[in-house]
Amino acid sequence: LFWHENRLHTSDMSLLTHLLACLFGMGSWVSINGLWVELPLIVPQIPEGWYLPAYLSFLIQMANVGPLFVTLMHRFRPGALNEKAVIYVIITLGTVASFLLAFFWKETVVVAGAPRSVALLALTFFLSVVDCTSSVTFLPFMMHLKPQYLTTYYIGEGVSGLLPALVALIQGVGVVHCVNSSQSLNHTLNFSHSVFFFFLSAMMLVCLVAFLLLNLHPAVAREHPNGCYTNGVKEKGIAAQKQRKWTEQKPMIDPYRVANVNPKSSFGTGTYSWTQVLYIFIVLAWVNALSNVVLPSVQSYSCMPYGNRAYHLSATMAALSNPAACFIAMFLPLRSDESVARAAESVDVFKSKLKAHLFIGAYIMAMAALSPVNETLQTNSHACPSAPQVLAWIVFILTLSYVKVIIGIILRDEGYSALVWCGAVVQLGSLLGAVTMFPLVSVYSVFSSGDPCTTTCP
Template sequence: MTADTRSSAADNSLQLYSQEQEKPTSNMSLLTHLLACLFGMGSWISINGLWVELPLIVPQIPEGWYLPSYLSVLIQMANIGPLFVTLMHRFRPGALNETAVIYVIVVLGTVASFLLGFFWKETVVIAGVPRSVALLLLTFFLSAVDCTSSVTFLPFMMRLKPQYLTTYYIGEGVSGLLPAIVALIQGVGVVHCINSTQSLNASNISATFDLQAQYQPANFSAEVFFFFLSAMMVVCLVAFLLLNYHPSVAREHPSGRYTNGVKEKPQKNRKWAEQTLMMDPYRPANKKRSSFGTGSYSWVQVIYIFVILAWVNALTNVVLPSVQSYSCLPYGNNAYHLSATMAAVSNPLACFIALFLPIRSLLLMGALTLIGSGVGAYIMTIAVLSPCPLLVHDTSGGVIIVLAWVLFVLILSYVKVIIGVILRDEGHSALVWCGAVVQLGSLLGAVTMFPVVSVYSFFSSGDPCNTKCP
């Protein structure tokens, strides 16, 4: 082959790569981005929705505010789903039909959310004590669905081009944002402080005036909210069907490797795929250094990536959310609701930023993790000091805690997306392990925080109407 011929071939490869990067601007790519987003939205919307509905559910069930502790245990028990899928991929690769599993869990999530609308208040007397058996059982099924999505939805995204993985993460962020917005419209947890007169002696000669927190009635019932969650799972199911069977979406499969959910042999386009990977400026040098994935990373780097992934998910999924009320309520109910809403917005915003700035530097990843963890340490300190944290009587205290929650979620959500992009390039099994480590990090976080918050009552909650501090 002459030099001119090699130059022409290189130019053609660059042209193909350039065209591949420009495809997202087409209408068909926009449709695929939308479907990937809606598919990702179904990953955690059920459990996220259940958490934001707690202020409306808790007063009407016998478990009361012990319910969040029960939910934490049920969610961790539901990790049997991702454990089974991970073990099957490890010891029986190819034996598990990934597409069938996704169909099963999405349909199960749809049915469980729908049934919650009818049975969440129903109780059964066990050992002389009424228990919300239906609510707890259906919550376990929803937890199994959402936990298993971590090890099935992500690997499925291997069937689409890399840019759609970031869109999937945007949808995953929306799974927390959308229920929060609907709950705000519903008016969940809105408090009004009213005067309450208390007598100091029997003759009622003197009295003291105090403020009492009174929760505003919701604009619509919990039943309607659960039917909304069920409808969103139906949307996820329709998006998944179109991603599998829409003939135009098949064009978005890399190198035509998948058609109607069936993997094809990629030999004819393997050389082109290797050329595009070599031209990726963010990818490490193509020197095989380990047996993990493509071998682009050493085992030390692989362990480093997974440790950060577990740490970040432990913080964002369990550790800090479990103390959010303690960190915010001392500054007022508005600070609490604003921090919850803005944090929910920060998650998809971080994914959107990663769509245009997919920087895969391991050094940057570590630096951002340290910064995000530092902000998280400030939030945890405020929660420990509750109900009398720093600047409790100052407006700046509420502003700082809201900004801290926004930065915390924004930074660490970006880290999670970048790790997902890195592992996506390492292949299908890498994304399976990605989902497994996400659940492992969440499990470790729950095991750590459950006894601290629920058993030993280490944190003290602030009264939204009567915070009395020196």
């Protein structure tokens, strides 16, 4: 009976820690994701108009000074920054900034003779600093918990995009009716912009409470892994154990293959060579550039020729695909040392996945480039092939999100420092994607948007 009660108690502890890790991850990008989905309602009421998305993209990239500072401090002054104190500060800042947006998002100040949304832009910058810095602070903090909770954290990170989108749909974002087939007007909203920003502030407050409990709740303390971490790397005893395991397995490995293995690096536990480490980070940057910036920046162009419903279905289902991929990774993880080594050693392991990503991404980009003209719609005005568009977005985000989780699991095994660099590379990939797409979309106008009121699709 005692054994049964103790087992049930331990199971409850694990469930609590999973929930807290998910809520903690949810606070990583919930503010900026929420602001993006609210843009269609904000833009008509501010002087910047549809230039606001370009301004926001610029501010988000400027906010990378946060993760840059943390990464440089970790590299040159290890231990100088108190990890938990930094997280407390940025979550509190995000909570306050989201709360203030509810009151000041519409306020303007005359600058250089023209009204400007100074409060909105300034608060957005602070929110961007919070979310960008979370990439290099939240992930490394998960080293304090057992490896399985990292996947739960990624689920929460996916929910940070899904939950604001669902709340915005309930609010009425994107619900339009057309007048004289040329004008689109929003229906009356179910609740105001201020209520939506209060919701974002509440989500950041929930993240803060979850972080407090992850640090202070005695049940969570029992979920800490055995062994400590010093300067971002496991204690030497753990590394020595891995070395002994490698020595025991060495006679079983093909001598020809051993002779051709690249020399190990000083990265993390030294499991991978510098070539393998570079490959992992290149894939990570590539995946985040595509999923965070490149393809989302043309999502409306690729879907609007097929109607308003196709766009909102693709946006909602793509947001749902992110946490779904993380949930799948909990049951189908790439965990064995042999398979992980192959994944890091050979490009062929990811080659089929990358080919699929390139094919789907090229299809989405082609549809965006054809917008608002589409040969299928021209030849058959009754044809509305929206299903391939929605399916393409689901598969694209699902597979890329799964790859991100697997890379996170690989780097988690390499220690605290590896996760800091993981967050930095995530931000670098997003930055490179923004630098590439901003001139194409906002400067050279390569893509043209369609009118949802004139399309032949519903």
